[in-house]
Amino acid sequence: xxxxxxxxxxxxxxxxxxxxxxxxxxxxxxxxxxxxxxxxxxxxxxxxxxxxxxxxxxxxxxxxxxxxxxxxxxxxxxxxxxxxxxxxxxxxxxxxxxxxxxxxxxxxxxxxxxxxxxxxxxxxxxxxxxxxxxxxxxxxxxxxxxxxxxxxxxxxxxxxxxxxxxxxxxxxxxxxxxxxxxxxxxxxxxxxxxxxxxxxxxxxxxxxxxxxxxxxxxxxxxxxxxxxxxxxxxxxxxxxxxxxxxxxxxxxxxxxxxxxxxxxxxxxxxxxxxxxxxxxxxxxxxxxxxxxx
Amino acid sequence: xxxxxxxxxxxxxxxxxxxxxxxxxxxxxxxxxxxxxxxxxxxxxxxxxxxxxxxxxxxxxxxxxxxxxxxxxxxxxxxxxxxxxxxxxxxxxxxxxxxxxxxxxxxxxxxxxxxxxxxxxxxxxxxxxxxxxxxxxxxxxxxxxxxxxxxxxxxxxxxxxxxxxxxxxxxxxxxxxxxxxxxxxxxxxxxxxxxxxxxxxxxxxxxxxxxxxxxxxxxxxxxxxxxxxxxxxxxxxxxxxxxxxxxxxxxxxxxxxxxxxxxxxxxxxxxxxxxxx
Amino acid sequence: xxxxxxxxxxxxxxxxxxxxxxxxxxxxxxxxxxxxxxxxxxxxxxxxxxxxxxxxxxxxxxxxxxxxxxxxxxxxxxxxxxxxxxxxxxxxxxxxxxxxxxxxxxxxxxxxxxxxxxxxxxxxxxxxxxxxxxxxxxxxxxxxxxxxxxxxxxxxxxxxxxxxxxxxxxxxxxxxxxxxxxxxxxxxxxxxxxxxxxxxxxxxxxxxxxxxxxxxxxxxxxxxxxxxxxxxxxxxxxxxxxxxxxxxxxxxxxxxxxxxxxxxxxxxxxxxxxxxxxxxxxxxxxxxxxxxxxxxxxxxxxxxxxxxxxxxxxxxxxxxxxxxxxxxxxxxxxxxxxxxxxxxxxxxxxxxxxxx
Numbered sequence: 001x002x003x004x005x006x007x008x009x010x011x012x013x014x015x016x017x018x019x020x021x022x023x024x025x026x027x028x029x030x031x032x033x034x035x036x037x038x039x040x041x042x043x044x045x046x047x048x049x050x051x052x053x054x055x056x057x058x059x060x061x062x063x064x065x066x067x068x069x070x071x072x073x074x075x076x077x078x079x080x081x082x083x084x085x086x087x088x089x090x091x092x093x094x095x096x097x098x099x100x101x102x103x104x105x106x107x108x109x110x111x112x113x114x115x116x117x118x119x120x121x122x123x124x125x126x127x128x129x130x131x132x133x134x135x136x137x138x139x140x141x142x143x144x145x146x147x148x149x150x151x152x153x154x155x156x157x158x159x160x161x162x163x164x165x166x167x168x169x170x171x172x173x174x175x176x177x178x179x180x181x182x183x184x185x186x187x188x189x190x191x192x193x194x195x196x197x198x199x200x201x202x203x204x205x206x207x208x209x210x211x212x213x214x215x216x217x218x219x220x221x222x223x224x225x226x227x228x229x230x231x232x233x234x235x236x237x238x239x240x241x242x243x244x245x246x247x248x249x250x251x252x253x254x255x256x257x258x259x260x261x262x263x264x265x266x267x268x269x270x271x272x273x274x275x276x277x278x279x280x281x282x283x284x285x286x287x288x289x290x291x292x293x
Numbered sequence: 294x295x296x297x298x299x300x301x302x303x304x305x306x307x308x309x310x311x312x313x314x315x316x317x318x319x320x321x322x323x324x325x326x327x328x329x330x331x332x333x334x335x336x337x338x339x340x341x342x343x344x345x346x347x348x349x350x351x352x353x354x355x356x357x358x359x360x361x362x363x364x365x366x367x368x369x370x371x372x373x374x375x376x377x378x379x380x381x382x383x384x385x386x387x388x389x390x391x392x393x394x395x396x397x398x399x400x401x402x403x404x405x406x407x408x409x410x411x412x413x414x415x416x417x418x419x420x421x422x423x424x425x426x427x428x429x430x431x432x433x434x435x436x437x438x439x440x441x442x443x444x445x446x447x448x449x450x451x452x453x454x455x456x457x458x459x460x461x462x463x464x465x466x467x468x469x470x471x472x473x474x475x476x477x478x479x480x481x482x483x484x485x486x487x488x489x490x491x492x493x494x495x496x497x498x499x500x501x502x503x504x505x506x507x508x509x510x511x512x513x514x515x516x517x518x519x520x521x522x523x524x525x526x527x528x529x530x531x532x533x534x535x536x537x538x539x540x541x542x543x544x545x546x547x548x549x550x551x552x553x554x555x556x557x558x559x560x561x562x563x564x565x566x567x568x569x570x
Numbered sequence: 571x572x573x574x575x576x577x578x579x580x581x582x583x584x585x586x587x588x589x590x591x592x593x594x595x596x597x598x599x600x601x602x603x604x605x606x607x608x609x610x611x612x613x614x615x616x617x618x619x620x621x622x623x624x625x626x627x628x629x630x631x632x633x634x635x636x637x638x639x640x641x642x643x644x645x646x647x648x649x650x651x652x653x654x655x656x657x658x659x660x661x662x663x664x665x666x667x668x669x670x671x672x673x674x675x676x677x678x679x680x681x682x683x684x685x686x687x688x689x690x691x692x693x694x695x696x697x698x699x700x701x702x703x704x705x706x707x708x709x710x711x712x713x714x715x716x717x718x719x720x721x722x723x724x725x726x727x728x729x730x731x732x733x734x735x736x737x738x739x740x741x742x743x744x745x746x747x748x749x750x751x752x753x754x755x756x757x758x759x760x761x762x763x764x765x766x767x768x769x770x771x772x773x774x775x776x777x778x779x780x781x782x783x784x785x786x787x788x789x790x791x792x793x794x795x796x797x798x799x800x801x802x803x804x805x806x807x808x809x810x811x812x813x814x815x816x817x818x819x820x821x822x823x824x825x826x827x828x829x830x831x832x833x834x835x836x837x838x839x840x841x842x843x844x845x846x847x848x849x850x851x852x853x854x855x856x857x858x859x860x861x862x863x864x865x866x867x868x869x870x871x872x873x874x875x876x877x878x879x880x881x882x883x884x885x886x887x888x889x890x891x892x893x894x895x896x897x898x899x900x901x902x903x904x905x906x907x908x909x910x911x912x913x914x915x916x917x918x919x920x921x922x923x924x925x926x
Binding site for chain 3: 334335443444445473474475476477478479481482485500501502503504506507527530531540541543544545546547548549550551552553554555
Binding site: 195 | 347348349368371374375376377378379381382383385386387390391392393394395396404405408409451454455458
């Protein structure tokens with residue numbers, strides 16, 4: 001394609017400079033808003049318990065399911081605790097689980113994608129078949145299995161989800177890894193005598209970073225939903241630890257009694273953060289695609 | 294000036310991809326300081342030969358000897374691979390994909406220097422400046438990322454990177470084919486200068502006979518995997534013996550040229566190129 | 571099928587609709603006339619000129635070469651003529667085909683225009699749908715725009731395929747693009763382009779990606795078909811020798827402007843613009859090895875980099891003087907050709923020797 005036409009007809013302009021800030025700006029308004037939401041959630045995950053106006057753990061059954069008042073803008077939950085404080089404190093366990101899942105799945109998935117793309121041949125075939133088998137297990141099913149074997153808890157659930165997500169990551173990244181592998185600059189480095197490991201670490205993975213970051217962002221949203229569901233089922237985070245998914249299940253009776261706010265508020269927190277991750281992730285994905293053209 | 298010392302020898306080289314014979318019984322030798330053209334079109338096997346010499350493909354049969362050491366089989370160890378990298382290097386055709394888009398020219402050359410030589414940081418920096426100077430890049434260009442460089446500038450970086458290993462043999466795989474005519478002339482002059490200054494030997498893979506004439510002393514002509522003609526470049530181009538070479542020569546546009554259609558050949562005659570052409 | 575027009579053997583296409591060009595222009599008026607064509611494209615939020623004041627004429631049946639390096643605007647010119655510019659492009663100036671202005675055409679008029687002006691591209695695979703058969707692709711314009719029946723269209727397509735040297739045309743019509751080599755696919759594109767009986771063929775580097783022997787074959791086919799159908803052609807290439815060999819006239823472009831128009835046989839022996847001479851001299855000679863190639867210093871300028879106040883080639887030109895930096899030189903007529911060089915008369919005859 002002629003030079004000028006190529007430049008003019010790209011709808012999504014890959015950012016030419018500006019580092020991370022430039023990257024954020026290029027994701028548009030939606031991307032910026034999402035990033036802001038995520039930033040708030042992250043801050044709360046770290047400082048939540050400290051900024052909570054009231055004690056999130058102390059039950060006070062006499063106040064159960066009282067609606068919003070001046071001092072307690074979201075009212076009280078099923079054990080009489082301030083809902084807002086519960087939400088702020090609950091950010092921690094709600095965010096850390098997905099973080100662990102994403103870290104684990106991305107690390108393992110990237111490793112497998114790059115190694116199979118590098119070696120190709122029989123190694124690739126065997127590993128791909130193994131991954132296909134793992135694909136057959138939905139994340140939640142594996143988490144239930146893990147809970148049955150190791151007992152309920154965030155750790156078991158997170159590990160199970162990481163294992164369930166890993167084949168997906170490997171499949172998505174394998175395409176990008178294969179593409180980089182086939183580039184002449186990789187061949188030039190091979191001819192130079194550089195080792196496969198150093199080429200993969202110093203060249204192939206860094207050139208996949210936009211895709212890796214985009215994938216991790218989207219995956220955070222999925223992990224959050226799955227972990228919330230697992231906690232809702234009682235197999236993840238255990239009460240009385242504040243957690244948004246657990247809050248939905250423990251406040252469920254309130255919905256039928258005409259006090260939906262605690263459960264709803266927790267649900268909205270999950271939805272809001274998940275949407276933010278999805279939107280930002282999709283935008284980053286677009287940027288990654290544009291950059292690779 | 295080419296000496297009698299043979300720096301690369303290829304004997305009975307054969308490559309099969311399944312049932313397709315991409316290279317069939319090719320033999321040639323290059324003296325130190327010499328330059329050989331491998332001429333052919335797509336499907337001729339010329340790129341496959343180059344890939345076998347640098348170790349990106351494994352020969353099915355035959356031997357390749359460079360700088361006195363056999364390299365017919367893949368390198369056994371990392372050390373061996375590096376050693377081979379100091380003997381034969383390659384510059385590819387496409388300036389847009391032959392550099393890591395995330396590396397500046399300086400970092401790319403530095404990485405090669407670290408790989409092969411035990412220089413300290415100062416010595417490496419000096420060598421980087423020497424190399425970028427040699428290929429005609431100024432300091433701004435040396436510190437730029439590939440996307441800020443033109444095609445010709447990127448090829449210069451690729452040449453500098455290849456030379457950082459101080460190879461005895463440099464393979465130029467259609468390295469000027471993707472460049473504008475005026476830039477191509479600059480790079481061809483540069484390559485001639487480099488050869489004078491460093492006595493490196495060239496293997497030029499090209500379909501462009503004028504470029505072949507300008508840059509090489511000897512030429513071999515490949516057609517569908519077979520070596521059909523060989524000799525001094527001037528002779529092969531001025532007095533081709535093999536019908537294919539004659540047809541190739543006659544297909545080059547020039548003033549007064551009138552293209553004529555060949556008599557109908559079988560559909561097989563226009564096969565698609567092999568994996569690497 | 572004998573030579574000459576095939577109009578008699580085709581079903582009646584009906585009377586020309588409003589806006590469709592009246593067939594043959596009167597007397598000496600050229601088939602295609604481009605005057606002062608300037609095109610601006612929005613590139614990374616700014617408006618940039620990619621063509622500046624381009625003028626060219628093509629007469630019926632004439633083959634004109636359009637030569638330039640990267641950024642010269644040669645491809646863009648063809649796209650402007652065929653109305654294939656990207657969204658947001660601003661077009662100033664005139665493009666007249668067979669007497670009527672085509673810059674404002676749309677809808678059915680545009681389709682009718684594209685039946686008369688066909689275009690083939692450098693990479694045929696990028697311009698063909700890989701999941702449709704060759705036959706479908708070739709007959710589409712005939713069936714939808716001209717109302718030709720399916721069987722008739724296939725028959726014409728098969729006939730055209732054999733004219734471009736593809737045997738077993740019936741079988742080929744049922745094949746998919748990936749089953750054909752690059753050279754064959756390009757021949758299919760030529761055949762497809764000629765099915766609507768265009769008066770003008772725009773060929774954008776059609777042989778650049780082909781082997782040189784395949785290129786010779788394709789050029790021979792184009793030459794033969796041009797003669798048979800009286801087709802005019804604008805042949806775009808970066809290869810000065812190729813253009814000069816097969817075209818009657820050659821136009822040289824630099825930085826989005828036309829810098830020389832010359833009869834092809836005089837282009838090498840008596841060029842009128844220093845860039846043309848320098849370009850020819852920079853090329854290695856297949857007949858002999860030069861001690862050193864006469865490379866042009868610097869790099870080719872794109873249209874949007876070119877200054878508006880001086881000759882775009884001046885910084886790289888060995889004959890540049892102060893007069894060259896005062897204003898953008900106009901196109902000056904000399905000896906039947908055109909040159910955008912203020913020193914054209916005084917440099918006449920010296921350019922080729924100076925670069926030898």
